[in-house]
Each structure stands twice: as structure tokens, then as C-alpha cells.
Amino acid sequence: MNQNESPADRAFRAEVRDWLAANLTGEFAHVRGKGGPGREHEAFEERLAWERHMAAAGWTCVGWPVEHGGRGASLEQQVIFNEEYALADAPARVNHIGENLLGPTIIAFGTDEQKARFLPPIVAVEEMWCQGYSEPNAGSDLANVQTRAELRDGHWVVDGQKVWTSNAVESDWCFVVCRTEPGSSRHHGLSYLLVPMRQEGVDIRPIVQMTGTSEFNEVFFDGARADASHIVGAPGEGWKIAMATLGFERGVATLGQQVGFRRELDAVIGLARRTGAIDDPLMRDRLTRSYLGLEVMRLNAVRTMAGVTSGAPGPESSISKLVWGTWHRDLGELAMDVLGAAGLIADGEPYDLSEWQRLFLFTRSDTIYAGSNEIQRNIIAERVLGLPRERRGNE
Structure with missing residues (x-):
């Protein structure tokens, strides 16, 4: 504990600590310490239930503004929350990508309609997200993205392949960086789309890692569809939005x-x-x-x-x-x-x-x-x- 903490921050620390001590018991006692790198398969459903329990008590998205379902916690309080969560040996979070990557991106760049549609299910841990960035020839060189999308009859139609997509099997949605301007190259002509994963035209293939588990996945889009309104920012602004998400990460x-x-x-x-x-x-x-x-x-x-x-x-x-x-x-x-x-x-x-x-x-x-x-x-x-x-x- 930082002895220079304000009285309000000390009270917040005590609140977090007391809640975790009172709730990591009973049906949730066995999730302590579960999950983590190479162990993402451990007690996934139980950890999901734990995180929804946290949501019901208002302990997800603590740093988000109150108007978007968070607690509006200060930077110091966000640090305190994460410190106490670690000290309690609480389990690895399952909604990391939605809460810490996509959510802040929507808050910063999304429309009012997108905020109303996508933020509440993240706060409640009702919808899971994955990230559609890397491709076979566009890993560290993300600007080489070749997955493409075309606007037809009120929907973006997506074709291409993503790889190393963490938690794709468990996810309901994917934020996908794709090329929406034919003939464009590098950072130009990219867009940032919100694509539902549970539809025809989306094929998820787990990649078995050295650990024997499959956190990473290949995802193939073959005519997958996203609503025309499910683009964050304007068409062609995908690189800017994608870099902002990496900044939040x-x-x-x-x-x-x-x-x-x-x-x-x-x-x-x-x-x-x-x-x-x-x-x-x-x-x-x-x-x-x-x-x-x-x-x-x-x-x-x-x-x-x-x-x-x-x-x-x-x-x-x-x-x-x-x-x-x-x-x-x-x-x-x-x-x-x-x-x-x-x-x-x-x-x-x-x-x-x-x-x-x-x-x-x-x-x-x-x-x-x-x-x-x-x-x-x-x-x-x-x-x-x-x-x-x-x-x-x-x-």
C-alpha cells in the first residue's frame, strides 16, 4: 500500500479488498489463480461466471466513465484495483479484449448508437470479443493487410483470413482491420469493422501451440457480413483507429x-x-x-x-x-x-x-x-x- 494515498483512495482499496475476500469463496473459491499464459483453458466457464458476478456488483470496466457503465475510477484507483485483484489471487480475466481494447476504442471514436449497442454487453460480460489484426503476410507489418470488405445492400461483406486470433472460439464479435478501398495499399484504404463471429461465412480453426493448448486461432471470412453502421470511424480511417486500440492495449x-x-x-x-x-x-x-x-x-x-x-x-x-x-x-x-x-x-x-x-x-x-x-x-x-x-x- 502507498502510504501517500489519499483518504478516498485508501477507502477504495479497502472496499476492493473486502469485496474480493467476501466473494472469492464458496462456488468461486476454486477459481483462484486459474488461467494465465498457456493455461487459458483452465476453468473457462467458471471464470466467465466469476466475471459476470463481478459485473453484477459493478466491478468490471472500473475505469470507464460512469455514463458508459463504469465507475469513473481515477488512474490511482485503477492501479489499486489491479493490485488488490492480484493480491487476492483472483483468476485471469476472460473479457480483457472487450473491456480494455474494444470498449475504450468505442468510447473514444464510436458513434452514440455504437456506444449504446456495444458497451453495455461488455460491462455485463454478455458478449466476448477478439481482435482481427494479423494475417499470414501481415503480422508485425500490419499495413500489409489483404482481408477486404465491400459495402453491398446495407452490409459490409468480408473476405480474407486472420491468424493468431486469441480466444476466437469463445468470442461473439471480432473487430477486423480490412481493406475497403480497392487498389489501396499500406496504411491507406483500411477500415475498422465490427463483425459478428457466429454466422455463416466465418470459419474458426484452432492452432495447437507448443503448450498443447489453442488460445490462438485462424479465422477465415468467406462472405461474412457486418451491418453498414458497424464501422468505427469513417471508411479509410482504419489505420488510425487500429493504432489507437494498440495504444489502449x-x-x-x-x-x-x-x-x-x-x-x-x-x-x-x-x-x-x-x-x-x-x-x-x-x-x-x-x-x-x-x-x-x-x-x-x-x-x-x-x-x-x-x-x-x-x-x-x-x-x-x-x-x-x-x-x-x-x-x-x-x-x-x-x-x-x-x-x-x-x-x-x-x-x-x-x-x-x-x-x-x-x-x-x-x-x-x-x-x-x-x-x-x-x-x-x-x-x-x-x-x-x-x-x-x-x-x-x-x-
Whole structure:
């Protein structure tokens, strides 16, 4: 607890802590600590029920404005909420993409009709969302998007393929970046559409990962339809809207993500105590550096959000992605080193992995997805530090 907290913030912390203590019991006691990287399959329906229970008590979307169903919590209170959620060992959130990515984007750029249609079901956790950005030839190079949409008879008709789409199987909707201007290229001619997932013309194919689970999916659109009004911003403004969503992902959303990071680090420290690895001075140094890295990550996220006066965070938010991706990958390696030789043995056949093995394998992707480390460094160099632009292609 920050001893410099205001009386109002201390009261808010006590309210959050007391509510979590009173409600993570009974039917929800067993969801403590469930979910997380490589373990997204754990108790999904129970975690969904938990999050709807939170919604009924007004504990989802706490940072959203009151008029959109949130609590209007200040930046400090959003930090407090996420800290207390981690300390309570509450489960990984299932509505992260809707609450922290799509919702703030709609609030910033959506029409009044879109806000009325899409925000309440996110607050109530009644509709789940996924993100339709990456494609086979447009991952870190998102401007190479080839999925296209054409406006016909009051509907956008979407054709193309997305890949690495997290939680697509459980999702009701997808926000899709696609090309709506024939003959356009790169950042031009893109639009940001809200596409229902449960319709003919949408084919979801899970991708089995190294962890043996399938958080990621391929999604094929073959004549899928979205209402003409379900475009955020104007046609051709998709790049601007998509970058704003990424800014939200690397801003406020980072605090929610750190709930899991804090829990994982605490568990690794506990593991080091049980195995005796903590007695090694070099291991203690690595654990200490990991703890300090998490604190730096939190403070940077707060600094990033504090500098935003309107809309979404700017290119500075790429610092958050670079920091957390590298930190989390290193935590997976640290967990395996704490385990030692035992980390090489599966829990069972044919491929029953321990939580630490899943963490290690999953975190190999952290420096790649949502913008690779290399791309983030270029953005920081060119758009934050003002360094000369990197030569590309035949330049």
C-alpha cells in the first residue's frame, strides 16, 4: 500500500479488498489463480461466471466513465484495483479484449448508437470479443493487410483470413482491420469493422501451440457480413483507429495484464524457496531484478496513462510492449532455472505439462505477438526519439 494515498483512495482499496475476500469463496473459491499464459483453458466457464458476478456488483470496466457503465475510477484507483485483484489471487480475466481494447476504442471514436449497442454487453460480460489484426503476410507489418470488405445492400461483406486470433472460439464479435478501398495499399484504404463471429461465412480453426493448448486461432471470412453502421470511424480511417486500440492495449490494459504477472512472480519466488534455489546468491539477484522490473513496468504504465489527456496513448506506449514482452519471456526462463533438471520432465503422458513448462513455452511468443520487439524499437526510435527512419525495401 502507498502510504501517500489519499483518504478516498485508501477507502477504495479497502472496499476492493473486502469485496474480493467476501466473494472469492464458496462456488468461486476454486477459481483462484486459474488461467494465465498457456493455461487459458483452465476453468473457462467458471471464470466467465466469476466475471459476470463481478459485473453484477459493478466491478468490471472500473475505469470507464460512469455514463458508459463504469465507475469513473481515477488512474490511482485503477492501479489499486489491479493490485488488490492480484493480491487476492483472483483468476485471469476472460473479457480483457472487450473491456480494455474494444470498449475504450468505442468510447473514444464510436458513434452514440455504437456506444449504446456495444458497451453495455461488455460491462455485463454478455458478449466476448477478439481482435482481427494479423494475417499470414501481415503480422508485425500490419499495413500489409489483404482481408477486404465491400459495402453491398446495407452490409459490409468480408473476405480474407486472420491468424493468431486469441480466444476466437469463445468470442461473439471480432473487430477486423480490412481493406475497403480497392487498389489501396499500406496504411491507406483500411477500415475498422465490427463483425459478428457466429454466422455463416466465418470459419474458426484452432492452432495447437507448443503448450498443447489453442488460445490462438485462424479465422477465415468467406462472405461474412457486418451491418453498414458497424464501422468505427469513417471508411479509410482504419489505420488510425487500429493504432489507437494498440495504444489502449499498451496503456490501461497493461495494468490488468500485470495482475497475472504479479501472481506468476510471487509463485516463482515461492517455488525458489521450496526448491532451495533462493539460497543461491545469483538466483536471488535474478529474482530481485525480476521484482524490480515488474515495478518499473507498473510505474511506466502509470506514467504513460497520466500523460494522456484525450483519446488513446501515443507511440510512447510501445515502450510498455517492449518492456513487458521481454520481462515475461525472461520470467519463463527464470522459472525453468529455478526448477532445474525437474523442469525437463513432463507431468504425465503424452504431453501433460506443468504450469511452469507452459509458462516457459508460451512466453516465447511474448516478444513476437502484438508487435515484435524489433518493430517496437523502430517505433520508439522514429516516432518518440525522432531518429532517422530505417531504410526499407529499395530505399
